[in-house]
Amino acid sequence: MIQTLIVGVIILGCAGWLAVQGWRRVSARKDCGCGSCPKAGK
């Protein structure tokens, strides 16, 4: 049961992290000029 709970947290964490990364890349409007900056648009 504890293992399943930990696995659930890890899966949700990874999914959330990937979603945020994806969103930051796709929503980047301005180019900060550094080339591959995920913060582009700030």
Add this chain to the structure above:
Amino acid sequence: LAGRVVGRQPLLQVGLAGNPNAGKTSLFNLLTGLRQKVGNYPGVTVERKIGRARCGDREVEIVDLPGTYSLIPVSIDEQVAVDVLLGRRADTPAPDVVVAVADAQAIARSLYLVTQLAELGRPLVVALTMPDLAERDGRPVDAAALAQELGVAVVAIDARTGRGLDALRQAVRDAAPATAFPWKAAAEDGPEDLLDADIAQRYRWIDGVVARCVTVGQARRSLVDRLDGVLLHRVWGLVVFALIMATLFVAIFVVAQPIMDGCDALVRYLGGLATNWLPAGDLRQLLQDGVVGGVGSVIVFVPQIALLFLFLGILEDSGYLARAAFLMDRLLARVGLHGRSFVPLLSSFACAIPGIMSARTIANPRERLATVLVAPFMSCSARLPVYAVVIAACFAAWSPVAKAGLLLGCYALGIGVAVACSWLAMRLRGRGTTAPFLLELPAWRAPQVKAVARVVWQNTSAFLTRAGTVIFALSVLIWALTTYPRPSEAEVASATAAFERQELAAPGSAEDRDDRREHYLEGAAIDHTLAGRAGRLIEPVIRPLGFDGDIGIGLVAAFAAREVFVSTLGIVYRVGDDEGGVAQAMQGARRDDGRPVWTTATACSLLVWFVLAMQCVSTTAVVRRETGGWTWPLLQIAGMNALAWVASFVTYQLLVRLT
């Protein structure tokens, strides 16, 4: 002099201007030491280097400007240099003193820019770099005579010993604008247009100056000249290029294999250590199948990636890649690309993203767009693990040379299709006005360990970072998708019964039968999961290419990052810490009817798919940013994937009929 004020003294702004590779950056480093800041000019990917130094009692701020051949820019980086010199950039003050860095080995071309810099009316000093090399070539430049001709200070600098630096600092402090422009007096009437006439006029004067200031020693055709004669030859040059590339790929297979085997054993051993202490359960399964089976399967390819970049680093640092760019310019020009496309395309072998970004140096919008659109056809380092695992699994009996040939074929296919696509685009849309391609051929030299190590480290660490972040997260998600929902006990019982019915007539020992049962039940369990259902959904589309649902799951996952295909197979085939890894699991994979999944036809079809398909979300995001909208990236995805599907289909159907 204008400038910011530091203490009581105004801060003197000094701009270092010169041709690319004239030695500006070496001089900048010598003058500023560690007192420098490296960033970008806002809005463009052009490096901005600013540093502080003292010139006598004056504190100066030095800007290392991008290299330019003239004040008529033909690319974004040259535009930045010219804008700074003309005081047109709000983010960088115009220089109070311009230091024109002139390469003594290419003095005529350097003087062309010097004449233009003199006309800016700003205090000017000429720093003559590489005087020792010019002397070695038997063409020493007389700095004092040159100063007389130009009417400004000329200081010879030896970047290795630092000789001449104090004189340069003094000259910067006392710099004055040029007052006479003798090249203007050399005007002649002619039918040329204004720009051509201006260039001719300057060079007429420069030729005279070179004759007076350069002592021509005995010209001798050196070994290096003869070597360049072969390497830059339109036929022999290409033959040598092909041989070098072939050697590179053979070495990747032969040298990397033992290291990879060691890595594989280490990953499996550490994976076993990390998971064995846990009792059976979801977490242990996640660590074993998701993390070790997924991320571990990708990490074992680090030696191959490191070797690829070790060889590329050696080729680059020795000066060979610049010669390859020269060779390629002729070919690129014929297919609607520019000589400057070579570097973006070459960078794309590491990753298409920096490649696409560096296409900004191409002035012609059509050539730039063509470069951006075909760059993803170059096989990036994320594809290497996919090629390597498929070749290792399906062509295990081949010799290392034959395997290397197949790998080289994958790279060549990407290049060939890129060339064909850009040629087609040029025929359909024309190419517009193309800018001239000027390329500095650096001197041959023994590769520097530090520079090569930097290239290897940058690319290997980028790969490892991806393995630890994106690939880790995706492996966890893919494991979840290939594990949940689990089949109920009734469903397991029904699958077991179905197996028994199917097996009644099948021959084989009890052990074989147990293996087959385990495999059958694992397959049934994956079919039940979300990924299994999705795999079945897309199977009709990919079945004509020879792929099954498991490969389909990998193909979908590879849209996030291509190397995830390998980790997905590791997860789907439940490799965990088993010996042999993904390749062995692939050899044992069977379709429902018992036929092997990975035949030669399937393998070739998959290789073709990975060479041609556009699967990388990050690249699409960058193409959107570089082309200013969604039209081109969407067309690129649709076009490349349609082409990949058709090519894989043809490959599979042909090979199935032939084998």
